[in-house]
Amino acid sequence: MTEHDDTNPKPPSVAHARFAIGDVVKHRLFDFRGVVFDVDPVFANSEEWYQSIPEDARPPKDQPYYHLLAENADSSYIAYVSQQNLEADGDSAPVEHPAIAGMFDGRDGARYRLKRQLRH
Template identity: 65%
Template sequence: MAEARQAKFAIGDVVKHRLFPFRGVIFDVDPVFNNTEEWWLSIPPDMRPRKDQPFYHLLAENAQSSYVAYVSEQNLLPDPDSGPVNHPDIKKHFAGFRNGRYDWRAPVRM
């Protein structure tokens, strides 16, 4: 089992991908890789990230669409100055956007 590191980014942070033209807001964090081996092996070997680092779930956007992305810490850069992310699920997870980041929306208890 890989040893977990302290995450560099937090839920609500706006980030962009280091190599590909998309950005997003973090809505969940895995302390180490927690996806399928098939997913990991689908990444070209010269671009495949290490598994022993935090991986982030993003509400992501690019010029064409919105989607959910799973990205390693080594491939993310902060992007707080580019404004809000335009993803249809933002309001499900976040209460608002201020000072370059999103405020987490507390779950509603029934």
């Protein structure tokens, strides 16, 4: 066997998801926070969406991306954010997104509990 064998290339490595469904997180650069309601192990949005991010701020695709029920001082919305741009939110105030009641049954400490019928 040679030193370099291309017959069985290694799959790309995938970073471990730092956050789970129900976690409250905040964006590292922008002033918003939200509740995680889904996690993609790697980027899974459209190429058009990805290219709309300024190149100097565009995060790598090979990391977890999180779907958030997000809020800022002005509105509530759905956000799609790379792991590198999120951190745990230390604020104990509830997230006031209107879709939370449809997905979650309240909170256990800092984490929201996913409704039983939505768990798999």
